[in-house]
Amino acid sequence: MSWDVQWAERYRSRVRGCLLGGAVGDALGAPVEFMSLGGILAEHGPKGVREYVVDYAHATPRHGLITDDTQMTLWTVEGLIRARTRQGGKDGLDPIAPVHAAYLRWYDTQRHRAPDGRHTGRLQTRAWLYARRAPGNTCLSALAPAPGPLKPGVPARNDSKGCGGVMRAAPFGLLPRASASDDDVFTWADQAAGLTHGHPTGRLASGALALLVRRIVEGDALDDALDTVLTVLHRHPGHEETSAALLTARRAARQSEASPATVESLGGGWIAEEALAIAVYAALVHPEPHRFTDALALSVTHSGDSDSTGAICGNILGALHGETALPPELAYEVEGRGDLMELADDFSLAFGPGAAALLAGPRWQERFPPD
Template identity: 60%
Template sequence: MRAGAEVAWQDRVRGSLLGGAIGDALGAPVEFESGPKIRKEHPQLLRTFVSGGSGWPPGTITDDTQMTLFTIEGLIRASVRAHRGLGLTLAPVHHAYDRWLDTQQHSAPTGERDGWLQGEQWLYARRAPGRTCLAALRGSRHGGPRITQYGVEVVNDSKGCGGVMRVAPFGLLPDSFETEWVFDSAATAAGYTHGHPSGKLASGALAAIIHRICSGATLDAALDTAAELLTRHEGHEETSNALADARELAALPPAHRPATIEQLGGGWVAEEALAIPVYVSLIHQEPEQVLDALALAVTHSGDSDSTGAICGNILGALHGEAALPTELASTVEGRAVILQLADDFVDEFSRTESRPGFAKRYPSS
């Protein structure tokens, strides 16, 4: 079932969003620990949710999932806007990130809410949000030197993983969208906060991989597509080499895999945050191995929540919701909202005309 051609698109969307949240929540409590320490404390690797400390109960998601949810909400609103004859643009996605910024600057919804997602109290928790994301979005709102204005890519040299960890929803768009457009759009959305080519191109590559998977391609075929698209862009070498390294390591014998993962870096920068889950997904790509993959994806000395989230995005898209570990899927924070957004996304992108009630739920912006 490596290609998973029989998995319905809606199941892939639900699986990818929920799988990303599971990986995020699994890896968050060990994000700043070393790989050897994680393996010592969890000899079978981390396969259940654990507490991240005071005020951080097991199953808690981080800014990775928060921003992913605002990405998919932004895409829904972009489609609603398109149905009004305004065209499908990425401005609503940038606007969605601005709403996420509000959740990080206030402890609860304030004033008039812009859409239902912004009213979800649980999204107002600060879970170590990326400083680059915060600074770039504040700059988009207020302006300033070396900071972009709203609706334009940021002017900085950051290639942190804060872009790639949130763009999986672009890959979930139906196959009526060209994969090249998906790649370029995800890269542009990442560029709202991360200006380095690798920060943008790794994001485009992830979206392309997921998009091809959702069309029924094997993981290897999806990686081939992403590799080819990367070569069309200046500055692709870091991301291309990281993906090539992941594929090369995945082809080696299985001994010492928890240590091998460290060779791909820590996941703090975009190309490493993509390479680690790609490596893990390649060596654990059967549907019954999803938990094995997630456990390995968070067991390294680095950004464990982001690599776990991206691994969940990939394998959730490959196999659908049913392949996700049941206990984790049923207890991850925000499950109901995540699945509501997934279903609304499928509903919106399955229709050809505007629906007033839906437009009220997702006001165009």
């Protein structure tokens, strides 16, 4: 087996694991998002949420429904693929305008009930992605055309540091070194978050997650990757809230009992640095592949934004261990798994070695038209 084949197989597993892990964490935490910790423990027991809560909103009970966290993560992936298609495999990836255009396509899905045949590409034709699952008001308002169409790549004019930027930032960390440096990954995730969330913390926490994912995909241990993230953060003005939250999470993982009470002490996860800190804490407490479910349960069992903290934790551990570490009883039933895995594989192909011929093909460009 050649080095390129070994690299491609490992890389594909990490991409799949990151995206599917995020969706699983999102779906696990979504039904308890607005519950108190006491209510969650009373309903699910002292080990927290470890299986999907049934949704009875339709005639048939459904399990594993994702939210806007996974939706926007997939649109981030699609935007990056379209940027790569436009680039044609050459040097000089420029992803922010294509990612912004992808977010506008997501916004369009939140204004319509189903695809109507007027779209190009593939993701926007998927009916399941039109479900409106409590999308963040900041994202909606920042992407709304007012008074006219938005100029691609222009930052949002608000001061929000809600977690809506960091919850979708992991795909930037999946970009291979041949396409993006560590600084590129951090900067692009920061800028992409800034398309909807203007506060420095909302942006920097997103850059921090993307760089954390990059470093563990490259082979760093989780704690070593966190060291790198903290070093890079200190170079950026306004890093203090994000750095402090991550240091608190690390200290809690080393010194405190692993429990929902400790998670509660890190905040509610509604704002960017808290969502990142809770997810990192749960991953640090249970970093082993066979403890994946324990980490996800810990990350969502709190009285806060459980779907976002679960999604981020799933992104981290999925990137760290690859798809085979995901708990099968959760992975097989998550909504949209087929489309999600297909998109993950398309991402791996687009950014893998020898992709130039693929990207120039007419069927590929029909699937991912260059913006």
